[in-house]
Amino acid sequence: MFSEKLIQKLKSAESVVFFTGAGISAESGVPTFRGEDGLWKKFKPEELANFDAFLKNTELVWEWYKYRKQIIANVQPNPGHYAIVEFEKIYKSFAVITQNVDNLHRRAGSKNIFELHGNIQHNYCIKCKKDFSDELILSKTEIPNCDVCGGLIRPGVVWFGEMLPEDQWNGAERAALSADLFFSVGTSGIVYPAASLPYLAKRNGAYIVEVNPDPTPITEIADEFLSGKSGVILPQIVKIILDEKEN
């Protein structure tokens, strides 16, 4: 199922990076953004995932995020997330760069994670930046306000038009530049600057492996396109590496 070249790369790689999108959480039951069951089928990203929309339709935007928080609170990591945890044990230089805000990589046990678009289980006051837990947010029906300064509380995710957290972006860029094996898993490669990372890694000599049921813009530069579900394909790759190590 896998090319000799990929097997060689798996054996010789020193620094491995996984760049993930909503597709890796699909098998956990988390709807993707642009797929058939896409979250944005009902809503448009510009209507919801941006700060102006939040100020204009605070009630609607909070409703959408509470709906997504409930989903996330009731799902588990899937074999794709756990396979990536195994990769981290095998390769001494390793990073997960995720666009996902669902915290599933951390819950699966991944350690070196760069969360480019924040984390839906975080919330903070837009005025004084105080952090607020989901328990408090989900216990309220009305729009949540800060108990210190009265400011409006927002979800801790990066919206369109907002800068990515600098430390996360810088770490992700450094990891992409140093990778000799770069997996792009479950992302449509549409959202920037995140989607520029596979191109950056490629330019720096990384071997690019894409895992996705469908081709994406990234497929053009991928050295390998493994068409299928990450929850099926990634555990198969881990098995190959472990078998190779035994022989």
Ligand code: BV8
């Ligand atoms: C910024 C958090 C600027 C919130 C998200 C025109 C051209 C280029 C860029 C732009 C442009 N106009 C505007 C921009 C910039 C904009 C952008 O890129 N827009 C796009 C839509 C064109 N980007 C930004 O605004 C970013 N900020 O640029 O700042 C700036 C500069 C200077 C100074 C100030 C500001 C911020 C972007 C962050 C937006 N936040 N989410 C929330 O989640 O609510 S984006 C959102 O999309 C999620 O984070 C998601 O992760 C991300 C990417 O989506 P994917 O993960 O790829 O998911 P998708 O559904 O699309 O695809 C799923 C894939 O999985 C599919 O391919 C499917 O086939 C596959 N799949 C399905 N099942 C499986 C599977 N794969 C494997 N296994 C399976 N089982």
Ligand code: ZN
């Ligand atoms: Zn406050």
